Amino acid sequence: SGRAVQAQMVKLDWSSTSHTDAGLLWMDSFNSYFCDRDYGALLAATAAQLTNSPPGSPKWLAAKLYHGVALNHQTPPEPAAAAAAFEEVLSYGLRASEKRQTHDHLILFAARWRIHLAFNADDPATAVNIVQWVEQADGYADLNAKFLKDHKWVTQWAAAKGR
Numbered sequence: 106s107g108r109a110v111q112a113q114m115v116k117l118d119w120s121s122t123s124h125t126d127a128g129l130l131w132m133d134s135f136n137s138y139f140c141d142r143d144y145g146a147l148l149a150a151t152a153a154q155l156t157n158s159p160p161g162s163p164k165w166l167a168a169k170l171y172h173g174v175a176l177n178h179q180t181p182p183e184p185a186a187a188a189a190a191f192e193e194v195l196s197y198g199l200r201a202s203e204k205r206q207t208h209d210h211l212i213l214f215a216a217r218w219r220i221h222l223a224f225n226a227d228d229p230a231t232a233v234n235i236v237q238w239v240e241q242a243d244g245y246a247d248l249n250a251k252f253l254k255d256h257k258w259v260t261q262w263a264a265a266k267g268r
Contacts, residue, residue, distance in 0.1 A: 135171035147175040191219040199244030229263035
């Protein structure tokens, strides 16, 4: 469960943990709350991490991403607030040229979630814009290619909507 993962993370020696590994560990922790469908605890954990991490760091990006996920899944859902969280993550851009693969993973996860929200809102224009943004971005070729393959349907959906 999320609480068990959090308890183990408190015991870690963070001084010897890279920023990348820390971001991945926090992402696993947040994902455990999501899998438990404990959105209230996820909101609390991500809010705490956002307060304790510099904006744009891997830990902050993971927290902001999962904060958006929790906002979208809580009762009642807050899709507009979730979209704003995902867009804030997206604003940090893809950075393959800086050799930041974990960073790019987090950005692409936010892009996937933002497309999901656009689909639910019947907003193909936003979804297409995100796909085009990834196509043109300085991301890792393999990560971008997988994302674009997974999201071929967006262009077809938009065309079927006449947009």
